[in-house]
Amino acid sequence: MDNFPVVGQRIPKRDAPQKVTGSAIYIQDLKIPGMLYGKILYSKYPHARILAIDTSRAEQLPGVKAVITGYNIPPFKFGFFKDNPPLKSGKVLSMRDEVAAVAATSPEIAEEALEMIQVEYEELPGIFDPIQAMQEGAPILHEGLKSNVLKLPWRLICGDVDTAKKESHCIVEDTFSTQWVTHCCLGTSGCVASFDINNNLTMYSNTQIPYLAQRDYIDALNVFGIKNRKVRVIQCIIGGGFGSKLDTYAYEYIAILLALKTRKPVKVLFTREEEFIATSPRQSTITKISHGCTKEGKLLFREMEMILDNGAYTSWGATTPSVMMMPISSLYKVPNVKYIAKCVYTNNTYSQAMRGYGNPQATFAIESSLDQLAEKMGMDSYELRLINANEPGEITPQNFKVTSCGMKECIEEVAKRIDWKGKRGKDKGRGVGMASLIHVGGGARVYKSDGCGTIIKIDDYGKVDVFTGASEIGQGSETVIAQIVAEVLGVNVEDVNVINNDTDVCPWDVGVHASRTTFVAGNSALGAAKKIKEQILEIASKSIGEAPEHLDIQKGLIFSTKDKEKNTPLGKVLRNAHYSTGGKMLMAEYFYDPANENFDKDFKGNLSVSYAYGTHGVEVEVDRDTGRVTILKYIAAHDVGRAINPMMLEGQIYGGGLMGIGYALSENMNFREGRLMNPNFLDYKMLTAKDVPPVEPVIVETNDKDGPFGAKGIGEPGLVPTAPAIANAIYDAVGIRIKDLPITPEKILKALKEKEKRGQSGEEGK
């Protein structure tokens, strides 16, 4: 592949200095003159009828400007199923249900006022287990429904699984389950809602979807009686998203309602405890899986049935099976696939998108089951993976058209670097394991558009302003976009300014999701940069006396590629463009919408223009006495098409890996009858800097034909195969398979003791 002066370079993340010096302005820091502080009163019970709410004492507290409840706001529901009112009336369905809200002159007064609100409840029996919620006679949570199972027909059928079962030489079947985990964004959720005199709304927000949120707010305002007004979304610097901010939430509508009522800007900001309790995490799942293969180890079928705890209301969590279908149908070549998933209402918190969007849950089952299959076959699981690995040019059963694909290289790199042959099955107490992933790498057509717009203008001195729809949520999109534009325009990367936080200024984008920003926003920026470059060279051709096709720009100098002596500074050309009769401003816009497809009614179609692949290999040591797992070595090989910025890419791999290790070993939202028992960093075991194992990222470059400079997405893949790779390594080390995440020392010790009791005959997959 070509080498470039800017693309492919290890350029430091451009927002890092302001973040580490404390000068970055987060929603936490934002103050607007006259601003009030909103606080939310949550339910006392996971399931109850509200008999009465008395807010009179709270209203009388000096400093309180408004108190609202579900009984004095317009009827409005939000969310994917429109089943969630911002403030509840009638029934509460979970501990995080919003019952009342206060706006006051200080957060302390608002909090004090909450304590003065009297709510009388009649407690109702709750359901906290999706299997119980599906049983006959179980109380129905949402009035008007006949069942707690959501009306979402997640069903993917490819080929003929029944026949494939009969033809299979070897079949394994098992059940795996995963836990609730949460994003742990360092910046907690918050917003400021502010109306101008004409009732136009400005929302200061840390959303990942400014343009879809704009739509949500407009819909809400219509219901609130404010029609045909303008909504502007301005993002502060965002302290992490990981999918948590892909929807709009009750607190945002509460801020809007309080701002409307008080005619003042209102800020709602979550505490850390609220962030744990009242944001929407990754749901728990129970998965039954079976795999079958031929005598040679070629996969013949994969069958999966899954139950997802949806929680009390419906956000994007309920749609994660659509992404789970991707690994289920297309991780390794498997011709016959059947997948059925049910999302079930319970009185737990409600689920949302989280990095990987269902893929980690599905991949845990798939990659654990594949190791079981290999063992039953008497095969090396590395060989089994290689035999079935995806390849360029393949069309998968779900109709994914695989373009670039470095899966085999990833598997081989991992095996080599972890010394697979040398270590697998050898040193007992220590073991190695691996697992692979597929993810969308070229956008994902979830909505009707998967597009992103870019506008570029250049000032008189050659400094470039890029207005992009793509949000920076800490992942580094600003830096990547600046690199792409700098590369095309031949300017220093420092001279490219990226503006990305204001719907009044920036063009449209569908949102930061599906690991799409480098690919989609990158291609959009690339298109705009090329367009403005054409304009520049066109103008320069007159002053230099050379045809535009023989001109190029490097380090801010326009020159003839035939004769470098013929040149002129970029700034001079730009100035002359408008300091002349009949002059013009140089600006360009570009909208890129990848040629990917929405799923058809059978959930088939080429969801992404290209797919990202990767393999993680882990060496663990298991302490047989305490059950503790130590990760000795961690290799993370990723097919990224091309690394626009290898340093930031490695950062994504480290971060994803660590999040994945937490998912595998320690993180767990501990719900007891709908109540979160560990809403803090002491008892929610997100791993700390001291727990970071030696992670070795391996960048596999396949130069994707559709990617900007060949790049594919990397935002989510880093945590997808982590848990099964670790589970497989633990099995290799001590011969026990934990099928229920997280793999805690307690579970390992229990399994070791049970294995001891059974004698040494306790092999799996039989």
Next chain:
Amino acid sequence: MLLLPKFDYYEPKELTEACRLLSETGSKAKIIAGGTDILVNMKKGLISPKVLVSLGRISRLSEVERMNKSITIGSHLIIAKLAEFDLIRKRFSILASAAKVLGSPLVRNRATIGGNIVTARPAADLPPVLMALGAKVKLKSRRSEREVALDDFFIGPGATVIKPDEILTRVIIPETPSYTGGHYIKLGHRKALEIAIVAVASKITLNKPDGVIKDAKIVLSAVAPKAVHAKSAEEVLIGEKPSAKLFEEAASLAMNDCKPITDIRGGVDYRQAMVEILTRRTLSFAWKEAKKGKKQ
């Protein structure tokens, strides 16, 4: 959002002044040291003292002094400093190692040795090692002063023998004899910002490098309402020559010297099993240390 209730705040420079304030305001007053526990409990509404008396400006309470055959540590010494003193690192290494794994750097920079004792949390890091070291605490009130062995200090979670008008001023640790070794293991899910699922502190003294065990202390933490001695395990060690087999026997006895519960941090069975493992491991390490010889 948790609100801190209103209270009066005093920062006396003299201990006598602190004692006077405490005796005059009676049960309405509480001592504040690092505040990492009391302020949280006040915010949660668990306690609501009307007066807080800070020990922060009484400089002697942050000093470490060497006394006749013992060292005394001022109760206001912050945890981060505890591990920095050469004297503590060299002579009472288990105390230094427990101090290093307590909470997070943020907590260690505020929390104090006295605070970690008086709050009487069943999983606190310092009490087990201090009990293994045979520490005493000095309790001072306006009219009296007394010393209480840490073994007799704790009653249960959050409860101690300290009276409302008493201040824990110093922790007194006797010098350890030659051929003494100790070890502290805290078992958690993470390497930092952790509360123990189980922790064990052990200390043994040999009569000579290859001799018999003269003295043994094994203290179990997070497996009972307070840190407890594994008495039967301690007894079985004394007068015996150390060996892996002996330590196994002691470890197995230690399991019955505690009464763990199941909570979100760990189950009864796991905790009980870990008492055995950690007892064995701390004893083996302590033995190695003890054999090394004379203290300097």
